[in-house]
Amino acid sequence: xxxxxxxxxALLVVLxxxxxxxxxxxxxxxxxxxxxxxxxxxxxxxxARSWGENAMWVDARPDNEFAADHIPNxxxxxxxxxxxxxxxxxxxxxxxxxxxxxxxxxxCNLAEEVARRLRDEAKLPNxxxxxxxxxxxxxxxxx
Amino acid sequence: MAEEKxxxxxxxxxxxxxxxxxxxxxxxxxxxxIQFARDIDNYKILPWSIxxxxxxxxxxxxxxxxxxxxxxxxxxxxxxxxxxLMGVFLAASLIAKARGLDISxxxxxxxxxxxxxxxxxTLDFAIFAAIIALWFAQKNERGTRH
Numbered sequence: 001x002x003x004x005x006x007x008x009x010a011l012l013v014v015l016x017x018x019x020x021x022x023x024x025x026x027x028x029x030x031x032x033x034x035x036x037x038x039x040x041x042x043x044x045x046x047x048a049r050s051w052g053e054n055a056m057w058v059d060a061r062p063d064n065e066f067a068a069d070h071i072p073n074x075x076x077x078x079x080x081x082x083x084x085x086x087x088x089x090x091x092x093x094x095x096x097x098x099x100x101x102x103x104x105x106x107x108c109n110l111a112e113e114v115a116r117r118l119r120d121e122a123k124l125p126n127x128x129x130x131x132x133x134x135x136x137x138x139x140x141x142x143x
Numbered sequence: 144m145a146e147e148k149x150x151x152x153x154x155x156x157x158x159x160x161x162x163x164x165x166x167x168x169x170x171x172x173x174x175x176x177i178q179f180a181r182d183i184d185n186y187k188i189l190p191w192s193i194x195x196x197x198x199x200x201x202x203x204x205x206x207x208x209x210x211x212x213x214x215x216x217x218x219x220x221x222x223x224x225x226x227x228l229m230g231v232f233l234a235a236s237l238i239a240k241a242r243g244l245d246i247s248x249x250x251x252x253x254x255x256x257x258x259x260x261x262x263x264x265t266l267d268f269a270i271f272a273a274i275i276a277l278w279f280a281q282k283n284e285r286g287t288r289h
Binding site for chain 1 (some may be wrong): 180217
């Protein structure tokens with residue numbers, strides 16, 4: 001029974017490979033194969049800081065973390081209260097500025113999701129980047 | 144004899160439900176493989192480059208295993224793979240939770256994005272239990288035949 005199950009499982013794996021390869025070929029140009037975000041979608045702390053007044057900082061962390069501390073002049077815009085916070089954000093928004101979104105650390109995905117929503121849902125034409133390493137990296141560089 | 148037939152019908156229904164669920168879940172992920180790759184990446188277990196490749200392969204594996212259960216062809220193979228997939232997935236979910244990661248399981252594509260963790264876990268344990276029960280049913284069926 002075990003040998004039969006293994007043989008059948010191997011056959012199913014091979015069968016699943018065929019359409020998977022076809023689909024991967026179909027999507028090859030649309031998928032970031034090496035990293036979740038392409039280099040054009042992120043920015044490091046030093047470069048973002050060098051943009052000075054031309055950058056608009058967006059804090060995607062929960063309210064309590066923002067209240068505890070945040071990057072100077074950052075605007076709070078998180079997914080928990082997206083509908084409440086978006087109008088406040090848009091009141092400060094300017095089409096010429098680059099938008100830098102950050103969350104707590106490299107392992108969080110909140111900034112990426114807020115950046116995606118600003119691009120896809122709010123349809124902002126700005127250059128929108130996710131801060132590499134997030135708040136944790138910012139603190140390290142500002143010690 | 145009638146009871147045996149009723150049991151057989153009951154197990155066929157379980158086959159159809161479990162198989163159908165995996166086909167449904169697989170199709171949702173085939174439609175949006177990049178979202179599924181993000182869901183895998185959220186577990187922070189595999190590097191992106193591996194996760195994104197798995198995101199193309201696993202949905203098709205789910206579909207073929209679901210079909211195996213429904214059509215009763217390559218049945219044991221399908222059950223074996225689904226048992227392993229569910230076991231790995233449950234372990235990964237619990238580890239992610241223990242590490243404090245707030246994850247969307249991605250089991251049913253965007254449909255499951257707003258499921259709570261408790262709801263994920265309940266659903267996954269129920270599916271896992273059904274798969275294990277199918278193993279026992281299969282074993283008993285073979286025992287009666289021989």
